[in-house]
Amino acid sequence: MKKSIAKYNPSEIEPKWREVWEKEGTYKPDLESSDKPFYNLMMFPYPSAEGLHAGNMYAFTGADIYGRFKRMQGFSVFEPIGLDGFGIHSENYALKIGKHPMEQAKISEKNFYRLLHETGNSYDWSRTVETYDPKYYKWTQWIFTQMFKKGLAVRKKSPVNFCPSCKTVLADEQVITKIKNQRSKIKDGKEELDGEKVGVCERCETIVEKKNLEQWFFKITDYAERLLNNIPELNWSEIVKIAQTNWIGKSEGMSIEFKIQNSKFKIEVFTTRPDTLFGATFLVLAPEHEIVASLLESRIKNQESRIGEIREYAEKAKKKSDLERQAEGKEKTGVFSGLYAVNPVNNEQIPVWIADYVLASYGTGAIMAVPAHDLRDFEFAKKYNLGIKPVIRDLEEKNKNELAEAYSGDGEIMNSQDWNGWKYPQDKEKVFKWLEEKKIGQKKAHYHLRDWLISRQRYWGPPIPIIYCRKCWEVKSEKLKVKSEQGKDYKLIDNEEWAIVPVPEKDLPVELPYIENYKPIGTGKSPLATHPEFYNVKCPNCGGDAVRETDVSDTFLDSAWYFLRYLATDWDDMPFPSVKFAQNLKLKTKNLKEIENSALRVAWLPVHMYIGGAEHSVLHLLYSRFMTMFLHDLGLISFEEPFSRFFAHGLLIKEGAKMSKSKGNVIIPDAYIKKFGADTMRCYLMFLGQFSQGGDFYDTGIEGMNRFLKRIWVLAQNVNLSEKEEDKEVLRVLHKTIKGITGDIEKLSYNTSLAKLMEFYNFISDKKTIGKDVLEDFLKLLAPFAPYLSEELFQLFLKSKIKNQKSKMNTNKQLNNKTAKFNSIHLQKWPEFDPKFLVQDKVTIVVQVNGRVRDNFKFQTSNLKLKKNVEEEAKKSEKVKAYLEGKKIIKIIYVEGKIINFVIS
RNA sequence: GCCGAGGUGGCGGAAUGGUAUACGCGGUAGUCUCAAAAACUACUGGUCGCAAGACCAUAAGGGUUCGACUCCCUUCCUCGGCACCA
Numbered sequence A: 001m002k003k004s005i006a007k008y009n010p011s012e013i014e015p016k017w018r019e020v021w022e023k024e025g026t027y028k029p030d031l032e033s034s035d036k037p038f039y040n041l042m043m044f045p046y047p048s049a050e051g052l053h054a055g056n057m058y059a060f061t062g063a064d065i066y067g068r069f070k071r072m073q074g075f076s077v078f079e080p081i082g083l084d085g086f087g088i089h090s091e092n093y094a095l096k097i098g099k100h101p102m103e104q105a106k107i108s109e110k111n112f113y114r115l116l117h118e119t120g121n122s123y124d125w126s127r128t129v130e131t132y133d134p135k136y137y138k139w140t141q142w143i144f145t146q147m148f149k150k151g152l153a154v155r156k157k158s159p160v161n162f163c164p165s166c167k168t169v170l171a172d173e174q175v176i177t178k179i180k181n182q183r184s185k186i187k188d189g190k191e192e193l194d195g196e197k198v199g200v201c202e203r204c205e206t207i208v209e210k211k212n213l214e215q216w217f218f219k220i221t222d223y224a225e226r227l228l229n230n231i232p233e234l235n236w237s238e239i240v241k242i243a244q245t246n247w248i249g250k251s252e253g254m255s256i257e258f259k260i261q262n263s264k265f266k267i268e269v270f271t272t273r274p275d276t277l278f279g280a281t282f283l284v285l286a287p288e289h290e291i292v293a294s295l296l297e298s299r300i301k302n303q304e305s306r307i308g309e310i311r312e313y314a315e316k317a318k319k320k321s322d323l324e325r326q327a328e329g330k331e332k333t334g335v336f337s338g339l340y341a342v343n344p345v346n347n348e349q350i351p352v353w354i355a356d357y358v359l360a361s362y363g364t365g366a367i368m369a370v371p372a373h374d375l376r377d378f379e380f381a382k383k384y385n386l387g388i389k390p391v392i393r394d395l396e397e398k399n400k401n402e403l404a405e406a407y408s409g410d411g412e413i414m415n416s417q418d419w420n421g422w423k424y425p426q427d428k429e430k431v432f433k434w435l436e437e438k439k440i441g442q443k444k445a446h447y448h449l450r451d452w453l454i455s456r457q458r459y460w461g462p463p464i465p466i467i468y469c470r471k472c473w474e475v476k477s478e479k480l481k482v483k484s485e486q487g488k489d490y491k492l493i494d495n496e497e498w499a500i501v502p503v504p505e506k507d508l509p510v511e512l513p514y515i516e517n518y519k520p521i522g523t524g525k526s527p528l529a530t531h532p533e534f535y536n537v538k539c540p541n542c543g544g545d546a547v548r549e550t551d552v553s554d555t556f557l558d559s560a561w562y563f564l565r566y567l568a569t570d571w572d573d574m575p576f577p578s579v580k581f582a583q584n585l586k587l588k589t590k591n592l593k594e595i596e597n598s599a600l601r602v603a604w605l606p607v608h609m610y611i612g613g614a615e616h617s618v619l620h621l622l623y624s625r626f627m628t629m630f631l632h633d634l635g636l637i638s639f640e641e642p643f644s645r646f647f648a649h650g651l652l653i654k655e656g657a658k659m660s661k662s663k664g665n666v667i668i669p670d671a672y673i674k675k676f677g678a679d680t681m682r683c684y685l686m687f688l689g690q691f692s693q694g695g696d697f698y699d700t701g702i703e704g705m706n707r708f709l710k711r712i713w714v715l716a717q718n719v720n721l722s723e724k725e726e727d728k729e730v731l732r733v734l735h736k737t738i739k740g741i742t743g744d745i746e747k748l749s750y751n752t753s754l755a756k757l758m759e760f761y762n763f764i765s766d767k768k769t770i771g772k773d774v775l776e777d778f779l780k781l782l783a784p785f786a787p788y789l790s791e792e793l794f795q796l797f798l799k800s801k802i803k804n805q806k807s808k809m810n811t812n813k814q815l816n817n818k819t820a821k822f823n824s825i826h827l828q829k830w831p832e833f834d835p836k837f838l839v840q841d842k843v844t845i846v847v848q849v850n851g852r853v854r855d856n857f858k859f860q861t862s863n864l865k866l867k868k869n870v871e872e873e874a875k876k877s878e879k880v881k882a883y884l885e886g887k888k889i890i891k892i893i894y895v896e897g898k899i900i901n902f903v904i905s
Numbered sequence B: 001g002c003c004g005a006g007g008u009g010g011c012g013g014a015a016u017g018g019u020a021u022a023c024g025c026g027g028u029a030g031u032c033u034c035a036a037a038a039a040c041u042a043c044u045g046g047u048c049g050c051a052a053g054a055c056c057a058u059a060a061g062g063g064u065u066c067g068a069c070u071c072c073c074u075u076c077c078u079c080g081g082c083a084c085c086a
Helices: A010-024 A054-072 A088-097 A101-118 A134-149 A220-229 A238-248 A274-279 A290-296 A304-319 A375-384 A428-437 A470-477 A577-584 A592-597 A599-604 A619-633 A669-676 A678-687 A699-718 A728-746 A750-764 A772-782 A787-797 A799-804 A806-816 A867-876 A878-884
Strands: A037-042 A076-078 A153-163 A168-170 A175-187 A190-201 A209-218 A250-260 A266-271 A282-285 A334-342 A349-355 A366-369 A411-413 A441-447 A466-469 A499-502 A536-538 A545-548 A609-613 A645-649 A651-654 A694-697 A720-722 A769-771 A842-849 A852-860 A889-895 A899-904
Touching: A010 A101, A010 A678, A010 A787, A037 A054, A037 A599, A054 A076, A054 A609, A054 A645, A054 A651, A054 A669, A054 A678, A054 A728, A088 A101, A101 A669, A134 A153, A134 A499, A134 A619, A220 A238, A220 A250, A220 A441, A220 A619, A238 A619, A238 A645, A250 A274, A250 A428, A266 A274, A266 A282, A266 A366, A274 A428, A282 A334, A282 A375, A290 A304, A290 A334, A304 A334, A304 A349, A334 A375, A349 A375, A366 A375, A428 A441, A466 A470, A470 A499, A470 A545, A669 A678, A669 A699, A678 A694, A678 A699, A678 A750, A678 A787, A694 A699, A699 A750, A699 A772, A699 A787, A720 A772, A728 A750, A728 A772, A750 A772, A769 A772, A772 A787, A842 A867, A842 A878, A852 A867, A852 A878, A867 A878, A867 A889, A867 A899, A878 A899
Parallel strands: A037 A076, A037 A609, A282 A349, A609 A645, A651 A694, A720 A769, A842 A899
Antiparallel strands: A153 A168, A153 A209, A175 A190, A250 A266, A250 A334, A250 A441, A282 A366, A334 A349, A466 A499, A466 A545, A536 A545, A842 A852, A889 A899
């Protein structure tokens, strides 16, 4: 018997091991020479001033467990962390508390890193990244200049949300939908709220206006097809792949040209249903369409009488916000243009209308309206009394009332000359071919994906590294060819008479200046626009007076490439690791092929495992993919896809409700860590449910997890350890547990892993003596979940054993860190199960009669193969006999080692 | 409306088509204690029954199967995202 034992005291154990791990470099892989590398990445957090959020800890713990598991499996694991600190949240928080964002960032950073330390994750703290560090955003800006040089950064007019009361530009997420003129109506016996949707400012509830500003965009749409085509190859959570596919939203159809009668003008429309072309009874143009502009400018003859009405309609439509224009159930409005177009398949004259239900931003900004088969066109035709001509017959409901509503389903083509009798969608290709041969239409694809808006009219972000030069423009306008660094022409801003000059690499970063008044100003410009000392600059090209761009870039740009920065060794050199690593390897070449062959680069990238929230399924992941493709195309990295595997975790909620400050139900991990220790908190968070599904946090539940860890503590101190485990049953259960947990962690099914650890504990808890190996394996299985407790117990009770068995553990240690002296449990070899221990002498066979369980019995495994033996044994059962009495057995189904089922009459 | 994820005890949640409810929380009873807490032990889906046991339960309804939480069809509900996308 052992003497009275010390209490389990995490607040003593946890800081102690944290210090040892840090000092010993336990989690610091040698990036230059490791040969089984595993890059385990988690989405870096936005460092909120309130500190680490429970949702952060939930995500990071889940990611860390996987990293620790891989490390123990013999991989050299690189697990970095950083902060995504630029952006609107930090800026707004700074405004709220009246502290400058630059100062607040430093405070938040310190606090956040301290809390991250406590969670017990196996980070390499020698390589952190903060996006607001000028050394970091130097390269964010550099990427921008490269985008510009490749023609992928362009300026376009684009509407922004503007709050006339706050006098500031709002991000989409700052605009909330409100119902104006709310009224209730009864639908199917249920009360429903109804009304007109409007977008209002989240702070003052003023209705948000649209303001058209000249802004920078990245042409991600140029990459749409590649981004789409790579998706099937990715080892990503299926839900994310679907979300990305839908976001890119490729729709295949045809572009068809309609000539305008008595005029040289043409209207190009895009349609996914060319099979309904014979049913097109009118065309509709978006109010922004160029034909509308031509009408207003009287460039189209004989239409002058209609200009007034059209102008009035177009002006009104343009002022409407998207929300207003797209409000569901809103009655459609439009105006006749006075023009007629010719349907190219049957030469029918059809009227051309202008209506705001057609969007300028999608397709060609013009549609062919087929009211018989499109709901929106149908509504419009009804209202303005336009022709409706059915061309698809619904084969299932032949005698349906005609024209009661639009029919958009499958069917047979009719009223369409040559095509009559063809089927939709089966004969879609035939229609495409027919139209292409007659040169009426062209196959075309359209994408839902839009270009990436980079400009932010704010302060807290990296300044866009662009200079506008008047003099260079004048030179250009004199038809002199101005060459950039790359030998390409400068692009000009149309109508503005400024040449665009990217800031040369040697002048980067363009540092964000410390300015007192960083509040948004009422003009829709960045606060930097009020600081001449910032924007006045000499042109790097001609040396003349020039001005800087004063907008800053989107935070999504900061986070689109950060995973590359972690690997780079030198802040001043280019952070894209293939090049840098190749140089480190003393490769005498920058030739891409040779770099590609470098074992190091191939090994560390792309990221092996990326873990993060499903809420980033679309934007962040898509932007990162785009960025990686772009850097690949620049020849800097040799892979196109940044993340080999991506796992989306679920959302952590509190007692059935989403956590939010207004509800006052936000979980502060700090408080729980203080009370129970990080190990308990980690395990509890992971026990709540499937990591992929999220979990529901209950305060009472965490006590149970704390009890479990305490019990392990007590058991380890009380149980007698024998050199060798003799009990076959103990070994069987141990190996079953090893098998189960190993499989579960690989699937990131942590809640079931913990349940299996508990089951194993329950199984050995009443034993007086167990083998050292059994305790060791148990602690190793626990180690990824409770890194502190497992280390403490391992060092306390198994250290002596380690000294005698050098060969077993040192292989992993060498792999992870050649210089590490300390034999941490976290560098030990992950237990492997041996199938020979899983064999049982006797198994339970369940007896069913007609599929219903009636009895069970133990049976020698050596006799399992013979159905007859099992059958005889089953028939001996009194319970079963009663059911079989006087009945005829039709069939006997036997599943080896599991079940025998008598099917009776 | 569209896309996606779900619906299993009082609660969080387990179940390669093969004993539904593992594991944990909560609850009840007990041990220990002057008492309480902690810890430990036992029980804990529902109905009927003294019991043995029987029957009913995985949102609802149908189907496939010897056997369905699991596969198929229909409907309902909850959550997340997108939305006049041609």
